[in-house]
Amino acid sequence: MNVDMPQPDLSSHGLSRREFLKGAAVAGGVLLAGGFGYRQLHNHLGRDFRPQRTRDYLESILPAEKPGNLPNFIIILLDDLGYGDLVSPAIAAPNFKRMASEGTRLSSFYASAAVCSPSRAGMLTGRYPVRTLITLPLHSTYDAMNVLLDVLGMYSYNVRGIPGDEALLPEVLQRRGYRTGLVGKWHLGGTPGHLPNDRGFDSFFGALWSNDDPPYALYRDRQVVVPAPANQDVLTHDFTQAALEFILASQDHPFFLYLAHAMPHTPIHASPEFRGRSQAGLYGDAVEELDWSLGLILDSLDQLDLSRNTLVLLSSDNGPWWQGSPGFARGRKLQWFEGSYRVPFIARWPGVIPAGMTSSVMSMNFDLFPTLLNLAGAPLPQDRIIDGKDLLPVLKGEAASLHDALFFYNTRTLVGVRQEQWKYYRRYITDNSAFWPLRQGPFLFDLGIDPNESYSLVESQPERASALAARLEAFDAEIKSNLRGWL
Numbered sequence: 001m002n003v004d005m006p007q008p009d010l011s012s013h014g015l016s017r018r019e020f021l022k023g024a025a026v027a028g029g030v031l032l033a034g035g036f037g038y039r040q041l042h043n044h045l046g047r048d049f050r051p052q053r054t055r056d057y058l059e060s061i062l063p064a065e066k067p068g069n070l071p072n073f074i075i076i077l078l079d080d081l082g083y084g085d086l087v088s089p090a091i092a093a094p095n096f097k098r099m100a101s102e103g104t105r106l107s108s109f110y111a112s113a114a115v116c117s118p119s120r121a122g123m124l125t126g127r128y129p130v131r132t133l134i135t136l137p138l139h140s141t142y143d144a145m146n147v148l149l150d151v152l153g154m155y156s157y158n159v160r161g162i163p164g165d166e167a168l169l170p171e172v173l174q175r176r177g178y179r180t181g182l183v184g185k186w187h188l189g190g191t192p193g194h195l196p197n198d199r200g201f202d203s204f205f206g207a208l209w210s211n212d213d214p215p216y217a218l219y220r221d222r223q224v225v226v227p228a229p230a231n232q233d234v235l236t237h238d239f240t241q242a243a244l245e246f247i248l249a250s251q252d253h254p255f256f257l258y259l260a261h262a263m264p265h266t267p268i269h270a271s272p273e274f275r276g277r278s279q280a281g282l283y284g285d286a287v288e289e290l291d292w293s294l295g296l297i298l299d300s301l302d303q304l305d306l307s308r309n310t311l312v313l314l315s316s317d318n319g320p321w322w323q324g325s326p327g328f329a330r331g332r333k334l335q336w337f338e339g340s341y342r343v344p345f346i347a348r349w350p351g352v353i354p355a356g357m358t359s360s361v362m363s364m365n366f367d368l369f370p371t372l373l374n375l376a377g378a379p380l381p382q383d384r385i386i387d388g389k390d391l392l393p394v395l396k397g398e399a400a401s402l403h404d405a406l407f408f409y410n411t412r413t414l415v416g417v418r419q420e421q422w423k424y425y426r427r428y429i430t431d432n433s434a435f436w437p438l439r440q441g442p443f444l445f446d447l448g449i450d451p452n453e454s455y456s457l458v459e460s461q462p463e464r465a466s467a468l469a470a471r472l473e474a475f476d477a478e479i480k481s482n483l484r485g486w487l
Contacts, residue, residue, distance in 0.1 A: 046157040046483070047133060049163060049165050054164065057167055058171055062176075063175070070178070070375075071310065071349075072250075072255050072256070072309055072310040073178075073311050073375075074247075074257045074258075075258050075260075075315075076259045076261070076314040076315075077123075077258070077259070077260045077315060078263070078290060078316045078344075079116065079185060080264055080319070080324060080333060081264060081287065081290075081320065081324065081344060082316070082324035082325045083327040083344055084324075084326055087327070088325055090278060091284045092288055093288070093291045096344075098295070099298065099312070099346045101355060102348050102350065102356075103312075103355060103357075104346070104348075104353050104359060104395045104396075105358045106346075106347075106359050106360075106361070106395075107359070108363070109315065109344075109365070110342055110362070111315075111316070111318045111319075112129055113129045113341075114319065114334055114335060114336060114341055114409075116137050116187055116265075117134050117136065117137045117138045117187050118136070120188055121162055121166075121188060122364070122365060122366045123365040123369070124162075124170070124188075125167065125366070126169075126366045126367075126370055126387060126388035127166075127366060127369075127485060128387050129409070130156075130409055130414075130479060130483070131385070131387075131485045132163065133156040133483075133484075134188065135409070135412045136149065136411055137210065138161065138188065138209070139209065139213055140208070143209075143213050143214065145213075160189060161190070161194025162189055162194060164193060165484075167381055168200050169256075169368070169372060170200030171200030172376070173373075174201075174202065177254060179253050179254070179255040180202050181203045181204070181250070181255070182196045182201045182260065183206055183239050183257070183259050183260070184239045185206060185207055185209075185211075185260040186208050186260070187210060189208075190209065201258075204221050205220050205239075205242040206219065206239065206242075206260070210265060211232055212265070215228030216232070217229075218230050218238075232262070232267065233269045233270065234271055235269060236262070236286070236293055237271050240296055243259045244297070244300050247301070247304070251304050251306060261293070263287075264286040264290070265321070268282045268286050269282075274289040281323075283323040283324060294314065297312070310349070311347065311352070312347070312348045312349070313346075313368065315344060315346075318333050318341070319332050319342070320332055328452050329342055329453070330454070331431060335410075336415045336425070338423075338451070338452070338453060343365075353395050354396065357397055359394055362406060363389075363402050363403065364388070366388035367388040367390070367391040368388070368391065369386070370388045370390050370391075371388075371390050371392055374392070382487070383487055384485050384486055389403065404419065406418050413428075414472060414479070415428050417475070419471065422444065422446060423443075423444070423445045424443070424444050424445075424465060424468035425442060426441060426472060428441055442465065
C-alpha cells in the first residue's frame with residue numbers, strides 16, 4: 001500500500017520555498033567564505049615570513065676586496081640519476097669515472113629530499129626543506145597536478161615558490177662579486193619574485209619547471225626564447241653549450257655556474273647522436289650524453305687554465321624514478337629508504353682535493369651552502385638555523401665525521417633518522433605498492449652490514465632502537481615548535 005507522506009508547509013511558517021533556498025545559499029556562502037578566510041589566516045600565520053631578515057643579511061655582505069683570489073664554483077645537478085647508474089656495466093661513463101679519479105667521491109651522500117623542488121631548496125639554502133616550506137614538487141599554473149594539490153591543500157601553507165626570506169646561495173655569492181649563472185632546470189617558482197633572475201642569478205637559460213610539466217618552454221632570463229613544446233631531444237646539448245658559453249664569458253671573474261640538467265627525468269630524451277648507444281635503453285643513452293657533457297665542461301676548464309681554481313661538484317637531486325639504478329639500495333624516488341635519498345656525489349678541485357679518494361662520511365646536499373660560502377669568505381646567516389656544515393674537510397680527507405645525525409622526510413612527515421651506520425624508521429606507510437594501505441615498522445637497520453635495508457634489528461637491539469626513536473621524536477618536536485628555524 002502506498003502512503004503519501006505529508007510535506008512540510010513552509011508557507012504556514014511565513015517562509016516561502018524561494019526564501020528558504022535563498023537563506024540556505026546565503027548560509028552556505030557564509031560558511032564557504034569563513035572556511036576560505038580561516039585557510040588564508042592559517043596559511044599566513046604558518047608561513048611566518050620574515051623577509052627583512054634576509055634583506056639585512058644580504059646587505060651586510062660586502063664585495064671581496066681581492067675577487068681574483070676567489071675560487072670558481074660549478075654545481076652539476078642531474079635529475080633523477082640513481083646511485084648505481086654511474087657504475088652500471090650497461091652504461092659507458094668514462095667522464096664520470098675520470099672526474100672520480102681526479103677528485104673525491106662520497107659514498108654516503110644524501111639529497112635533502114626524495115623529490116626535485118624540495119631537494120633543490122635544501123641545497124640552495126643549507127636547510128632541511130621543511131624549513132623552507134617547499135615540501136612538494138612545484139607545478140606550473142597550467143598543470144592539472146597543480147590544481148589537484150591546491151584543492152587538497154597539499155602545498156605547505158600554500159607556498160608556490162621559494163620564500164623571499166630564504167637566503168639563497170647565488171644571492172650570497174652575487175654580493176661577494178661572483179658572476180652567477182643558472183643553466184637548465186629551476187623548479188623553485190614561476191611567478192615574479194620567485195624567478196631565477198629575482199633570486200641571485202645574473203643570467204638564466206633553461207626551464208622553470210620539470211620536463212613533464214606543460215607548457216615546457218625555454219627562457220633566456222625573463223623571456224621565452226624556445227616556445228612550448230621545446231624539443232627535448234636536444235636539451236642536454238643546448239644546456240651544455242650554454243654552460244660552456246657562460247664559462248668562457250666569465251673566465252676573468254669569479255663565477256658560480258649551476259648546471260641543472262633535465263635528464264634523465266621522465267620523459268627521457270637523448271639527441272639522435274646518442275640514441276641506441278648504450279645497453280640500457282633510452283635511459284642509458286641519456287646518461288651517456290650527460291657523461292659527454294661533463295667531459296666537455298672538464299675539458300673547457302683545462303683548456304682555459306681554470307681547473308686549479310675551480311671546484312666542480314656533481315650530484316643528483318634524488319634517487320631514480322621509474323627507470324635507473326639505486327644500486328644496492330632499497331627504495332626509489334618519492335620514498336624514504338636509501339635508494340630514494342642516497343645519490344652519487346663527486347668533487348673535483350686539482351691541487352686542493354685529493355685525487356682518487358672515496359669517503360664514507362655521511363653528508364647531505366645542504367652542506368654545499370656553508371661549504372661554498374666559507375670558500376667565498378661570506379658569513380653564514382646568524383638569524384636562522386643552518387643545518388648544513390662545511391664539507392671541505394671531508395673532501396680533503398681531514399675529517400672522519402660531519403653530522404651526528406641526519407633526518408629523512410616524506411614531504412612534511414619526518415620518517416627516519418641515521419646516526420653513524422644505524423638507520424631508524426618510525427612506523428609508517430609501506431613501500432610495497434601491493435599493500436599500499438598498510439603500515440610497516442618501526443625498523444632499525446645496520447647499514448654497515450645491511451646496506452639494502454633488508455633485516456630489521458628492532459627486536460634484537462631494542463635499546464638502540466629506542467634511543468634513535470627518541471632522537472627522531474625530539475627533532476620532530478623541535479621542528480614543529482619552530483618550523484622556520486628562526487633564532
